[in-house]
Amino acid sequence: MIQTEKEYNVIVERIETLLQNTNNIENTEAKEYIELNLLSDLVADYEESTYPVKKPALPEVVKMRMAEMGLNQKRLSELLGVSTSRISEYLTGKSEPTLKVAREISIKLGIDASIVLEFSKTSASSLRNFVYFSVYLCATTNSQSCSKFALNL
Template identity: 65%
Template sequence: MRAIQTEKEYKAICARIEELLAVVGNDTPVTDQNFIELDLLSDLAADYEESKDPLQKPLLTDVIRLRMHERELNQKRLSELLGVSTSRVSEYLTGKTEPTLKVAREISLKLDIDPAVVLGV
């Protein structure tokens, strides 16, 4: 199967995907013609999107801010949770310094952030 070459092809495939999403549901058998077509077109569209705008690794500062928002934590509460000063948390959030391995472990465990993100790998 060939890859999507142009934006026009991509838009046409996205339109077809939308049509198929209206027909295919969670209970649709994987052998159903519409399911198979949706699966193939979705893979093509995802490959095209990745080639045009590859996903960037999330920055630790952004992930920490997201978790703070989700858990309604302020810098003071986060500093208490991690066992560091509020000024140190501020430095992590601005990217001025990176957490030590011990603090990185705490960030991963207590904020439920993937260790690969915390370690930047």
């Protein structure tokens, strides 16, 4: 277990050295292959605990999807059936979408329902909303992921 940044940096340097020899990557019987995998696992564990990646917030995801789809706020408001001022509130985080608008965001922008509802495993309220939203989404669309969702409940 890596405990300090210094240990982390030394191990990363060793990994970089091991990666220079392709035999360490391809030959599963090589001693260095095993060392490389063990050190890589240690680094991955350290990075996950020291530099956690936060789940993206809805405004950032919507803005990214808008850019990908070439949408402006006016066009997005038309697509979702809400006012441009409401879109502005969603994008600045001043308000959250209603269940109906959340469904439209998920479907029309192709954003996962858990992100739209800012799903948190630790929040019972968010979990309940996620389940309600998912059931609502399944009931109102012909989504093939509904059977997968039902199996995961």
